[in-house]
Amino acid sequence: MLSTHKHLQAILERVPENPGIYQYFDKKGTVIYVGKAKNLKRRVHSYFNKNHDDSPKTRILVSKIADIKYTVVESEMDALLLENNLIKKYKPRYNILLKDDKTYPSICVKREAFPRIFMTRKIVKDGSEYFGPYSSVPMVYTLLDLIKKLYPIRTCAHSLDKKSIENGNYQLCLYYHLKKCKAPCMGYQSEEEYDENIKQVKQILNGNLKQVEALLVEEMQEAAEKLAFEKAQECKDKLDLLENYRSKSYIANTNLSHLDVFSYDENEHSAFINYLNIANGAVVQTYTIEYKKQIETEEKESILASGIFEIRQTLKSRNRRILVPFIPSFEEKGVELVVPKRGDAKKLMDLSLRNVKQYKLDLLKQQEKLNPEQRSTSLMTKMKEDLHLKELPLHIECFDNSNIQGT
Structure with missing residues (x-):
């Protein structure tokens, strides 16, 4: 049976110069490190051709390597993908650790008649649209709050099919009286009008505020021409809300996008x-x-x-x-x-x-x-x-030379 040194030497001699990933194993057969490289031979050899005097952790890693396995791939991107998957699978001791295991929230536009809009951490493949995920929960609440102020989106979980609405299965709720909802459950708001609001909401969630603003300006001008001043003021209030939201965001050149x-x-x-x-x-x-x-x-x-x-x-x-x-x-x-x-x-x-x-x-x-x-x-x-010192300066002496001149 070959010694560990000879076994590793034999592997090193046949490592190719292709892109790929390499895995280091300890004596128990546990994966202790996964790496990727554009040139496997050069990268793997670098661990064994140096003393690593200035890298104690690397020196310890090398001392524990009992076996090496490698996988050749087509490109660096393939290597990155495979490395990422293997690190997640084995959680090797000596790999960089991402100090973050959160499930981030998204905003869901539900696939249903008169869609609801809400925050969720669970993605359900039912045809609903998801925007995000967002790393900041306050950002999600800010967006949802903006949407609620701009559009009367329903919050109830009723099944608003045509038959249920026509049969009068539901009653007006407080949100209608607070003018937060136009009561599509009672047939007071058409599905066409509601869906137009949803289209504008999706534009906002995609960051396309300019398109929404252009639509609101057009609506405001049309309302003013028809002397529908209340409708025109409503559009103006929405434009002010969007401008206020925009002012809280860092704006660079608007040509910079995606x-x-x-x-x-x-x-x-x-x-x-x-x-x-x-x-x-x-x-x-x-x-x-x-x-x-x-x-x-x-x-x-x-x-x-x-x-x-x-x-x-x-x-x-x-x-x-x-x-x-x-x-x-x-x-x-x-x-x-x-x-x-x-x-x-x-x-x-x-x-x-x-x-x-x-x-x-x-x-x-x-x-x-x-x-x-x-x-x-x-x-x-x-x-x-x-100061390029060899050790930490645990003892420091200070001299005041302001009053010793000439002595």
Whole structure:
């Protein structure tokens, strides 16, 4: 039987130079690390050709490797997809850990006569339309509140088929008297009028405020020409609500649309990635995640690629243009990666960077509250790096030279 060293050496000799994924196993046969590479041979060999003196976690990982398996794929995107699936399946000890396992809420437009609109965390494949998911619950409530103010959407769970309405199966509820609903259950509102409202709601949920505003302006002008001033004022109030909502959103050039923005920051233990979703020049979604580093040799290009893949998959982004601070090891057919240098695109990247740095700072402050000694350690670690010291400066002497001149 071959020794572990000879066994690994034999595997290393036959690793190909193709893109793919590799898995490291310990003596018990447990997957302890999964990685991807554009060139498997170069990447896998890099673990065994270095001493990793400055990377203790990597050194420990290498010492525990008893077996290696690899899978060749067609492209980097295939490798990224397979790596992501294997990490989720095996949860290897030395892989970066995404500190987030939430189920994010979506907004559902129910498939039914006179559709209801509500927040949900459960996707039911019954033909209903889902918008999101949203990383911020307050954002969902803000949107739902805006929709309720703009349109009288029903909240009841009645089955509003034609026969039930004609038979008078239902009674007026409080929402009708509060002018929050036009009582389609009583036949007071036509399905055609209700569906027109739903179309406008979908435009808002897709971030297309300009189209909704154009429709409202047209309705307002028509009402004014017919001397229907109450209807015209109603349209004006809706336009004001939309403008108020828009003013709370960051607006870049309205020509910038269907765009993802990712920024990156890190410290010794974690990597942080911020995401902005841009529609019609406005930030319609924002999200920041933390990855816990398990080995020091994990490259930022690889971490950002994993973050882009994970976030786009979780938040169901289909945008074909992505702004990034540097080019990650990420490829997807039909998707363009751009590092912005100037203009509105650069402003969006700067906004994302401010968000990720603020998230990192807030997390540090939170940790320091729980562990006051951590602040001192963080300061000394920074001092060690800035002064190029070999060890933490545990003893510091200060001299005041302001009054010793000439002595």
